[in-house]
Amino acid sequence: MYRETxxxxxxxxxxxxxxxxxxxxxxxxxxxxxxxxxxENPRAFVFTIAANLARDEAxxxxxxxxxxxxxxxxxxxxxxxxxxxxxxxxxEEQDRADVVRRALEQLSERDREVLLLWDAGFDYGEIAxxxxxxxGAIGTTLARARRKLVEAYQAVVxxxxxxxxxxx
Amino acid sequence: MSDVxxxxxxxxxxxxxxxxxxxxxxxxxxERHLAQCAACRARLEEERHVxxxxxxxxxxxxxxxxxxxxxxxxxxxxxxxxxxxxxxxxMVALAWAASLALALTVxxxxxxxxxxxxxxxxxxxxxxxxQAAAEDLRATGIQAAPPAGRQVAxxxxxxxxxxxxxxGQPTPADTGAVTPISVPAVEDRPxxxxxxxxxxxxxxxxxxxxxxxxxxxxSAAAEGAMRRAAPERAMPPVAPQAAAADLAEQAWLTVTQxxxxxxxxxxxxxxxxxxxLGTSIFGTGDGAVVRTLQVLxxxxxxxxxxxxxxxxxxxxxxxxxxxxxxxxxxxxxxPGQSLTVQWEGFSVTGRALxxxxxxxxxxxxxxxxxxxx
Numbered sequence: 001m002y003r004e005t006x007x008x009x010x011x012x013x014x015x016x017x018x019x020x021x022x023x024x025x026x027x028x029x030x031x032x033x034x035x036x037x038x039x040e041n042p043r044a045f046v047f048t049i050a051a052n053l054a055r056d057e058a059x060x061x062x063x064x065x066x067x068x069x070x071x072x073x074x075x076x077x078x079x080x081x082x083x084x085x086x087x088x089x090x091x092e093e094q095d096r097a098d099v100v101r102r103a104l105e106q107l108s109e110r111d112r113e114v115l116l117l118w119d120a121g122f123d124y125g126e127i128a129x130x131x132x133x134x135x136g137a138i139g140t141t142l143a144r145a146r147r148k149l150v151e152a153y154q155a156v157v158x159x160x161x162x163x164x165x166x167x168x
Numbered sequence: 169m170s171d172v173x174x175x176x177x178x179x180x181x182x183x184x185x186x187x188x189x190x191x192x193x194x195x196x197x198x199e200r201h202l203a204q205c206a207a208c209r210a211r212l213e214e215e216r217h218v219x220x221x222x223x224x225x226x227x228x229x230x231x232x233x234x235x236x237x238x239x240x241x242x243x244x245x246x247x248x249x250x251x252x253x254x255x256x257x258x259m260v261a262l263a264w265a266a267s268l269a270l271a272l273t274v275x276x277x278x279x280x281x282x283x284x285x286x287x288x289x290x291x292x293x294x295x296x297x298x299q300a301a302a303e304d305l306r307a308t309g310i311q312a313a314p315p316a317g318r319q320v321a322x323x324x325x326x327x328x329x330x331x332x333x334x335x336g337q338p339t340p341a342d343t344g345a346v347t348p349i350s351v352p353a354v355e356d357r358p359x360x361x362x363x364x365x366x367x368x369x370x371x372x373x374x375x376x377x378x379x380x381x382x383x384x385x386x387s388a389a390a391e392g393a394m395r396r397a398a399p400e401r402a403m404p405p406v407a408p409q410a411a412a413a414d415l416a417e418q419a420w421l422t423v424t425q426x427x428x429x430x431x432x433x434x435x436x437x438x439x440x441x442x443x444x445l446g447t448s449i450f451g452t453g454d455g456a457v458v459r460t461l462q463v464l465x466x467x468x469x470x471x472x473x474x475x476x477x478x479x480x481x482x483x484x485x486x487x488x489x490x491x492x493x494x495x496x497x498x499x500x501x502x503p504g505q506s507l508t509v510q511w512e513g514f515s516v517t518g519r520a521l522x523x524x525x526x527x528x529x530x531x532x533x534x535x536x537x538x539x540x541x
Contacts, residue, residue: 140178
């Protein structure tokens with residue numbers, strides 16, 4: 001279960017905390033907390049824990065949001081200074097992530113959650129259980145969330161940098 | 169085909185995601201409809217594009233590769249956290265217990281002070297007949313008292329004596345004038361830990377002026393002393409030696425509010441509604457400085473220093489020289505806002521660890537001692 005879920009969980013957490021190291025740390029913490037339990041659906045269970053951890057983390061980070069942003073910028077710079085060739089790649093990845101982050105921030109919390117669970121490989125039934133929405137509402141919510149994400153992304157990405165295939 | 173019958177976005181996305189299972193009414197219905205409706209087929213393609221686009225966008229958000237630590241790392245971390253948690257929790261519990269105990273003690277102490285204040289007021293009312301005579305004698309006392317201060321330091325150290333006698337017992341202060349004792353105190357205020365006998369001028373009219381100057385200490389001893397304050401006043405008057413008169417002018421003396429008022433020759437400023445931790449006085453008459461400590465909240469006090477505004481220049485300077493270094497020392501130990509207001513012919517300086525506007529509001533509400541208490 002750990003092997004199957006870990007990467008998805010880090011990915012899921014990364015889209016919530018936007019920091020690779022922190023996402024890894026929270027993923028580890030999630031499994032630590034899940035150890036004491038024997039849930040019916042382990043995968044859903046660890047994602048629930050992860051979502052809660054990320055939410056706590058986000059609340060704690062709100063006050064030092066600016067500080068964190070500065071630190072992330074500093075980290076990117078530091079990586080650029082030390083890694084040489086790999087730096088440009090890392091910076092590019094960071095930029096891409098920032099754009100997606102800004103686009104995701106345009107979504108409502110519920111839409112974002114449903115979208116991220118879908119991205120983590122959950123099926124409609126699991127998403128419904130996880131979010132408390134009715135199974136019948138997941139398709140509608142996902143349709144809205146996907147469309148909004150695409151639109152927000154188009155709005156965020158500068159026109160010149162947009163690859164050709166991004167026209168919907 | 170009317171619009172109402174077209175497939176909605178939710179159903180199209182569910183179909184795209186494969187969540188309308190084979191054989192279900194939903195999937196069959198969607199496929200039948202798509203076969204007949206070109207508009208919905210076009211929309212299906214559009215929605216497919218949206219879905220793929222969303223997937224690609226989310227995929228661009230990294231991390232590109234995730235290095236998965238071995239599961240043993242998780243187990244180790246769990247073990248570490250379990251250990252540190254079991255180490256921290258008893259400490260947290262102890263800290264909670266300690267703060268609860270402290271809160272209860274302080275509360276009980278403050279309550280006893282409030283009760284004592286009430287008794288004091290009652291006794292003071294009974295003494296009003298003597299007040300005029302006392303005033304005269306006090307005036308005599310001031311004249312008889314040598315002006316100032318180094319005699320304290322020069323005087324021979326007196327043997328320590330217990331300042332807290334049971335009512336009815338003879339007072340050791342009969343023999344010793346000044347008795348430096350150390351009272352267990354939270355704040356070690358320079359002049360506060362001295363027990364001083366009363367001035368000669370007051371010995372005939374004012375019973376039992378022996379007081380222990382106490383810094384606010386939530387100790388059982390202090391509490392006991394405060395509760396005995398009222399009975400003590402009914403004791404036979406002590407007969408301090410002449411030197412005591414000088415000393416009374418040279419140190420902070422913890423007194424009742426009634427006594428402070430008598431010595432100050434005017435009302436003692438307090439903030440109504442706040443429990444008092446005690447009043448002390450430095451000097452007598454126009455040059456006297458009265459210090460009152462009141463409780464604002466847990467661990468938060470306000471200190472009021474009250475002086476006559478219109479004191480004759482000579483006395484005011486003398487008082488400032490004698491009292492203020494000590495008062496200033498005491499104040500320096502407590503950071504916080506300081507503000508002076510004029511009240512009933514006195515200047516009252518308040519000091520507390522509160523915002524300036526709160527302090528101003530508190531000082532605006534200054535009042536005299538509640539006569540009913």
